[in-house]
Amino acid sequence: MSDEILFYGLRQDGRRPSDLRHSSINVGVIHSADGSACFSQGNTKVMAFIQGPKQNRFEKEKGKISCFLTSARFSTTGERKKVIRGDKKSSEFEEFLKGMMESVILFENIPHSDIDIYISVLQDDGSVESAAINAVTLALIDAGVPMKDFLISCSCGYYNSTAILDVTYTEGLSYSVISEFRIAVMGASGLVAYVNYEQFGSSKLSLEVTKELMALAIEGCRQVHFLIREFCMKTYSY
């Protein structure tokens, strides 16, 4: 299937290799949560809710972050999803996200407080993890949690010696060397916070390809950062 990913320079959905999908941003979607955001990128749609900062029970100096990732049963592009929470992949991601957020949130400004992050995937068309990170950043902003920087994420893939940005579900399915290469960067400073990729079999990622993918993904993150920053300027300025 891998040869169909690029058809005379265009991808299955008509994008060029380094095009992002259209994304839309919505904040304050749920009023009962302290902060909420909905981030969609093409057909991928992720919602994030924040509860907190709230006082922690044991009055520890440093607060605690908890993450919960749930997918809707109807979220998948293919058949109904069987496991909606707690599978290996999402548990791993929850841990990663917790670590990343701990490094971004300024806990010294909000001592003795906990933050709960709830993520629900409404529709999964590839790059869910990246969309989730972006949604969480927006929800934290909406909740008014003090943060060092925006945490922006983007994914890319590598097919038949071409790097492509923002992989969809079908592109991720096709058999190739690298299906989803995800990175998260600090929006303003450009520091890389997280790199993760999936591979098939025991194939290895060579150094040149890694460099190419990193460069493309960072460029993608810059575009997403621009979008999110513009949105925040518009929404939160008085």
Added chain:
Amino acid sequence: MEPVIVSVPKKSRRGNIFNSVRCNYLRNDLPCYHSACNYCMSSFAPLKSETIYILSFDSLLTYFSFLENQDFLAPSNTVFPQSSFVHMKKLDLKLYDKMKIFIEDKQYAVFPNEHHKETYVPINTPNRANIAVEVLKGYYSKHLPDINVVVISNNLEAILAGSPLLDKLPVVISDGPALFPDHISYDQAFTLIKQGDLYEGVFHVLREDRGKAWVSINKGVRAELQVSVEGKAGNRAIDGDIVAVKIIGGMEVEDKIELDEGVDVVVTGKKTQKVLPSIQAEVVCIIKHKYKHYCGSIRRTGFIHNNKEICMFSPINPKIPEIQLLCLFPHLLEDKRISVEISSWPAHSEHPIGHMVRIIGNITDLATESEVILLEHDVIIKPFTQAALNCLPAKDWTIPQEEEKSRLNLRDRCVASVDPPGCKDIDDALHCSLLANGNYEIGVHIADVTYFVKANSSLDLEASERCTTVYLVEKRTDMLPGVLTEVLCSLVSNQDRLAFSVIWEIDPKTARIINTQFGKSIIHSRASLSYKTAQDLINANKPDELTQSLKRLMHISKLLRQQRIDEGALELASTEVKFELDTEKQGKDIALYQTYETNSMVEEFMLLANVAVGRKIVDTYPAYSILRRHPPPKYPELGVLASKLQKLNYSLLYSTSSELSSSLNHIKSSDHYLNTIVRMQVTRCMNQAVYFCSSEFDRLEYHHYGLAAQIYTHFTSPIRRYADILVHRLLSASIDVESLPDSMTDRRIMQKICRRMNFRNRMSQFAERTSANLHTYLVFKNRGSSEEEAIVTDILEFGVNVMIPKIGLEGAIDLPGNISEDGISWIMDDKRILLYSHLLVKIEISFEHFRKTINLKLLKTI
């Protein structure tokens, strides 16, 4: 960019229906590919002419073979719409793949109308594929008002009126009374196969009788059921099609009969009689047509239909039925070999309807016949693409400075190559020098082809398609371009060449290997010898370095050979013949291929190198190594041979390879040909050796039966075999010279390549044999009929099978009389012809029905 959400219901693998939702972005920055357009400014603008043709999907399906062989619809005036292309893919995946390669090669314009804002047609539109083409036509007429736009669907005949190209078009013939039952639809067949009412299998036609066929049905992993299909029950299936069959009788008898296809390529009519399985079946649906071009000649009938003459095309392959052609210019095709494609086989027609693809040449030309042999065996004969040729270095290329530093300098070693006379693509060379401690240093140097053929370059992809060089008697079809095979890689004498070397330290007394070393090197060959000159040098025994080196090599090779035979390696025989060619490259004389001791000397060191490399790469890459295995022989057939020999008081034991090897050595008689013939017959009972990816099999199954080697691979001929190129890459990665390319760490790709290499390899063997038969025919055509001594090799139902040892020709003789009860002699009048007795036969040639055959006739017994 503007997104459209496309939601289509789809069927999952389990059979559930779900909505597949995806985005489609419509762009307005796509060019129109016409060079006259001032607005688009595209760098790639192949369209130039005043009239442009847009191909709809039905024209792609019907006219593809026409497209491949013409210049009317050139890249300068033809547009392939993406929608037709994608629609065609749903209908015929194999044709889609072929077309993709064709379009990329010729640089046709493909218009992405599915993603263009002005040409997008919503997904639920009825008859979408055709409307999309009309919309595209509208776009082009609006965008380029001066240009005439024509849509080609089924109207090509009208467009081409009066041109000789018309004969190449497939024809549609009106109805008549149905001679065959209708095929059921594919979906229906698929459901019935799932329920177990029908079976899916490959349709094989019997070579001797086209009316009889069998279908091999795969049941489970390695079990196979065969059913026979006779006469009209074949229902328009052609050899090689994948069909769905219904069992109509004899199901309770579950006997399995071994039928091996293609092993005996004919010289003379009937050879063996195959027993068809007793289960009867009929074809109800053809799941996948085997698309192929068939070579052959036409016979004129004189009947006229719609101003065209009906001609009958008889293919060279006897398994293919005669094909009906409609020709406007039949006189152009008389006495020509042409290639034809089957366009359809309507139910009312006795014969399939075809159309001409191209004229190959005159029937009497040797060049035509050779090309036919290559085409019939799926050998790629088209020239290398420009992209592949661009990967080549300049012809005056010299070894660059950085290679000098990184490689072993072996210029001082006395390296020599030993090959058949006139060999231009020399890929191996040897040396042997004396070390200070009295041991020998022996080196095998193989041309470093992978230095020039980089992984995944166009050249590499092209070579991986071709897989092997095919040697016909008078010419060869190269796997790599001539600059590499004959100049830059060939290890010719007195030139610095890049090599991949295996160097051993060997104890001269016991031939024990003390140390093995692999490395890339630079060598300077002292001499390119032929087997004969090398043998003469050894016999002359001069004191110079070259001769002494060869003598040491010969000494070690004999020790190695003995060791190998003690371990159970088989020495098998085959009839290789050599043709003496005249000035027109036609066979003038024929003789058995003469071998010298140096032949086996070179062979021995190549085996040693292959085994050493095989071990090294499996140790480093247990999952992706390319190896060669030789499965154990077909024991039932060996059993039949052994029982026949038993009756003549020879014993043949075959439970292990060493037992077989030693019992073969004990078959001795006054007739010195007997041993060779028995060895040849044992070879017939062997399975084919195959390439495989090491993850496909268990480690115990890597065994190479014939060579009695635990691990074996091909390393020594990278110029003419693709497997060796892959092994070179694996070896250089395992000694940390280069990193392994990504595609080689992919088991699925490797398995696919192995299957392709095995197929091409088998086909090239058949092609070589057929070419030898053709030249034998030509020799006897020049010589007239002649008489030769022959040996009976088998007793058949209708006569005897004989072999002429002097020229290596084998064939069957039809005889009156009957087979004796014990099956080892033929009774005719009051004479008895015993197995392995000598006969005098007459060799005659005939040319009937455009088939060249050699017939044997019995003159008398000796």
